[in-house]
Amino acid sequence: MTDAKQELITLPQILSIPQRFATGPIMGRFLRELRDNKRIMANVCPKCGRFQLPAREVCAICRVPVTDFVEVGPEGVIQSFDLVYYASPDPLTGKARKAPYTTTNVLLDGVKGEDTLWHLLNETDPKKIKRGMRVRAVFNEVRTGSMHDIKYFEII
Amino acid sequence: MEEQNKDRWVVDGQLALPYQYFAGTVGSHFLTSLRDRKKILGQRCPTCNKVFVPPRQTCERCFANLADAWVELSDVGEVTGVTVINYQEKYLPLPPPYALALIKLGGADTPLTHVVAGVDPANVKVGMKVKAVFADERKGSLLDIKYFTPA
Numbered sequence: 097m098t099d100a101k102q103e104l105i106t107l108p109q110i111l112s113i114p115q116r117f118a119t120g121p122i123m124g125r126f127l128r129e130l131r132d133n134k135r136i137m138a139n140v141c142p143k144c145g146r147f148q149l150p151a152r153e154v155c156a157i158c159r160v161p162v163t164d165f166v167e168v169g170p171e172g173v174i175q176s177f178d179l180v181y182y183a184s185p186d187p188l189t190g191k192a193r194k195a196p197y198t199t200t201n202v203l204l205d206g207v208k209g210e211d212t213l214w215h216l217l218n219e220t221d222p223k224k225i226k227r228g229m230r231v232r233a234v235f236n237e238v239r240t241g242s243m244h245d246i247k248y249f250e251i252i
Numbered sequence: 253m254e255e256q257n258k259d260r261w262v263v264d265g266q267l268a269l270p271y272q273y274f275a276g277t278v279g280s281h282f283l284t285s286l287r288d289r290k291k292i293l294g295q296r297c298p299t300c301n302k303v304f305v306p307p308r309q310t311c312e313r314c315f316a317n318l319a320d321a322w323v324e325l326s327d328v329g330e331v332t333g334v335t336v337i338n339y340q341e342k343y344l345p346l347p348p349p350y351a352l353a354l355i356k357l358g359g360a361d362t363p364l365t366h367v368v369a370g371v372d373p374a375n376v377k378v379g380m381k382v383k384a385v386f387a388d389e390r391k392g393s394l395l396d397i398k399y400f401t402p403a
Contacts, residue, residue: 105275105283105392112342113267124259185270192270242263 125165126151131241136169136233138207146209150243170233171252172204175212177225196220202231202249216248225251278319282307286397287390294360295321302361306394326358327384328403333363336373345395351376355400366394370401 119127122139129135138147139162141155148155148162155162177200183192198220201212218234219225231249239245275283285291294305295318302313303323311318333354340348351373354363368376370385382400390396 102277103280103284104277105280107273107275107393109271109273111269111271113269115265115267117263117265119259119261119263121257121259124261127263128259185268187265187267241261 120153122151122153122162127241127243127245129165129167130235130243130245131239134170134235134239134245135167136204136213136246137165138168138204138211140164140166140208147207147211149204149207149211149213166206168206169202169204169213172202172207172213172231172249174217174225174227174229174231175201175203176227177201177217179220179222198225200225200231200249215243215246218248218250276309278307278309280392281322283392283394283396286386286394287392290327290386290390290396292325292327292357292364292384292397293322294325294357296323297321303359304362305357305360305364323359325360329355329357329360329364329382329400331368331376331378331380331382332356334368334376334378336376349373353382353400355382366397367399368401369399 126137129137137151138149139151140147141158141160141162142164143155143158143160146155146157147166147168149168151165153161177198179196179198181196183195185191186193198217199214200217201214203212217225217231230252232252234247234250236245236247282293285293292305293307294303295307296303297311297314297316297318298321299314299316300311304311304318305325309317309319331353335352336349337344337352338349346367351368352365353368353376354365356363368382381403383403385398385401387396387398
């Protein structure tokens with residue numbers, strides 16, 4: 097009964113909720129360019145000239161619609177990086193991600209302003225990563241119109 | 253506008269949340285008993301003399317500790333309430349339609365909720381006598397009772 101040697105039962109469950117995300121015209125264009133042309137397209141605020149990555153409907157500073165696109169990258173420099181040791185669940189499968197992995201904010205070539213693109217970096221040794229290092233986007237062979245069409249960034 | 257419209261599309265996604273349900277010391281004893289001995293256990297409150305199932309740590313009437321107040325219940329009981337499930341969800345135990353019933357087991361004062369199968373769901377009525385059918389492969393969950401079927 098309530099003795100110390102009692103077997104305790106846990107039931108592992110994965111609660112799985114299907115969901116849909118409407119891209120809208122701006123995010124849709126950004127994702128289509130990744131998928132069809134392997135191009136990273138920032139959009140440019142008509143008022144302040146800031147580049148936004150990923151492209152968004154409205155300038156976060158001026159709050160005006162942003163419809164003009166400019167190709168940037170695929171190379172850039174590391175602005176910051178994080179090594180992630182916690183094997184967090186992948187929201188698409190519920191399975192634990194392989195840890196450690198590295199995320200980085202990359203300031204892509206051609207960007208006016210400070211907006212960086214957040215993505216994975218294929219290097220998990222912190223001694224080999226420095227701020228300011230040049231990196232390049234590596235695209236997947238099979239692309240579906242998602243942020244994962246970029247596989248990761250690699251150090252050049 | 254034409255140019256923009258071709259870039260509006262819908263991305264399918266999934267939100268998966270892994271978690272673990274912990275049955276606790278009391279719930280674990282109930283589940284291991286189902287799994288290893290095919291016995292459904294209730295708990296008799298020493299003060300109220302009521303027999304509760306499914307298991308709980310504390311009597312809901314007088315807050316007496318029920319952790320060691322186990323009694324064996326019959327695997328035959330009577331339907332005291334029933335509903336028919338007509339919709340499909342991945343997490344449900346069976347494809348619809350099926351009957352989900354409140355079943356007051358012999359020796360218990362409270363009903364246990366479970367599936368009644370082996371009969372047209374529309375014909376499951378209050379007062380019907382039903383008997384537990386245990387799963388061949390039992391894993392320590394409430395589905396170690398496969399379903400109840402007319403006795």
